[in-house]
Amino acid sequence: MTDETLATPVRLRTTLDSVPGYKPGKPAAAEGDTVVYKISSNENPYPPLPSVVEAVHEAVATMNRYPDMASSELTHALAQKLGVSDDEVSFGTGSVGILAALIAITCEPGDEVVYAWRSFEAYPIVTALTGARSVQVPLDADARHDLDAMAAAVTDRTRLLIVCTPNNPTGPSVRTDELRAFIEKLPKDLLVVLDEAYLEFVEADDAPDALAFYREFPNVVVLRTFSKAYGLAGLRVGYAVARPRITEALRKAATPFGVNDMAQKAAVASLAAYDELEERVQALVAERRRVVEALADADLNIPDTQANFVWLPLGERTEEFAGVAKDAGLVVRPFAGEGVRATIAEPEANDRLVDVVKGFVGTR
Known part of the structure; x- marks a missing residue:
């Protein structure tokens, strides 16, 4: 069908003109031999019990x-x-x-x-x-x-x-x-x-x-x-x-x-099965601590996170960092002009995140 035949005269609510679309985390796409990690959606990296x-x-x-x-x-x-x-x-x-x-x-x-x-x-x-x-x-x-x-x-x-x-x-x-x-x-x-x-x-x-x-x-x-x-x-x-x-x-x-x-x-x-789940949560919290400590000397003012992610306040360099992270096999969640949210995931993904951040912003 053409664009013309797909058009419709139906009237929709004008409110929709000002409603932003929700931007989900992008799926991880394979990059040659590099393992790609999706750390954009704050998902639990562990499989179901x-x-x-x-x-x-x-x-x-x-x-x-x-x-x-x-x-x-x-x-x-x-x-x-x-x-x-x-x-x-x-x-x-x-x-x-x-x-x-x-x-x-x-x-x-x-x-x-x-x-x-x-x-x-x-x-x-x-x-x-x-x-x-x-x-x-x-x-x-x-x-x-x-x-x-x-x-x-x-x-x-x-x-x-x-x-x-x-x-x-x-x-x-x-x-x-x-x-x-x-x-x-x-x-x-x-x-x-x-x-x-x-x-x-x-x-x-x-x-x-x-x-x-x-x-x-x-x-x-x-x-x-x-x-x-x-x-x-x-x-x-x-x-x-x-x-x-x-x-x-x-x-x-x-x-x-x-x-x-x-x-x-x-x-x-x-x-x-909450006791089993709690073990996984504590492992993620420990990984969060490790990542935050590893980024302590990065040239960024990272907020005190109590969630399963870290916030990188990169301002105008946000989209640039998202591109660098993608090239390194990390799919992050950028908020243009503000910063990047990165999920605490598998240790390998977390190690790569630390390396990419330090390489991008340098250390103090």
């Missing part, structure tokens, strides 16, 4: 049936692990699916969503698609949330506020004391979302216990995922812990049967 693979294989046999829309088994298993009731847990297609539903149940067109920037690039997309307005508050000089500035940005039209901790793509977590002071400043009817996609990789002593904040503040929702530490990125399972009234609304807004049966079974099996 055998018990998880077995659970998925069993679920495949009944894929002709719809999944349990209530995710009953998973809901109960997760609620028990977290020490909450089943009525406080809801699921979606990754944490971003839950976040989109949270915005949909709180925001009318023209309402505001406040979040730090740079942060997770899906935030402006899911906000704009509801007709709400993004209020982006710049990070501070240490690539951390400027919570005072975020509190000052709240208006009568603000319906939802997101705290990404650890922050994607820069890595730092917020601190317990500053988070408490921040939430206490906010209107009691403002929904505060603590997005903890990288929770399991946090080792900072002053990082907040989000569930404790949830129990203390009725307007707090905790958002998490099975994609990162649990290694289920390909199955898309995210969840929220919220008051039952919010959970009920989320279930109304969710895509029916959005979390498929294989994903549910894999998540249940992962919870049962």
Whole structure:
């Protein structure tokens, strides 16, 4: 078909003109004899645990049936692990699916969503698609949330506020004391979302216990995922812990049967095998420490990362570095004019990253 025959007179929402497209990490392409590592998507480099693979294989046999829309088994298993009731847990297609539903149940067109920037690039997309307005508050000089500035940005039209901790793509977590002071400043009817996609990789002593904040503040929702530490990125399972009234609304807004049966079974099996998964998480945290220490003398001000990635603040040299890394067999995630996010992956990939960074920026 030609471009002319593919054209259509159908009117689409004008909002789409200002919605940025999500940029996924590019797949790793073979480069001759060089092993290419994809370190652009913060994926867990370890393969699924055998018990998880077995659970998925069993679920495949009944894929002709719809999944349990209530995710009953998973809901109960997760609620028990977290020490909450089943009525406080809801699921979606990754944490971003839950976040989109949270915005949909709180925001009318023209309402505001406040979040730090740079942060997770899906935030402006899911906000704009509801007709709400993004209020982006710049990070501070240490690539951390400027919570005072975020509190000052709240208006009568603000319906939802997101705290990404650890922050994607820069890595730092917020601190317990500053988070408490921040939430206490906010209107009691403002929904505060603590997005903890990288929770399991946090080792900072002053990082907040989000569930404790949830129990203390009725307007707090905790958002998490099975994609990162649990290694289920390909199955898309995210969840929220919220008051039952919010959970009920989320279930109304969710895509029916959005979390498929294989994903549910894999998540249940992962919870049962958490001790094994924890060993892998600790190995990745140790690798993160090793990489950060190895880059300590690089001519860069690398933020304190509590996630499974490092942020390289390269500014205008970002795209140039991404090209150099590609030539060296590393697919990184560049944010033009700002910096590069690189996932902590296999030791071989991490060694190569350190060498490429030092060769590119030099050492002090």
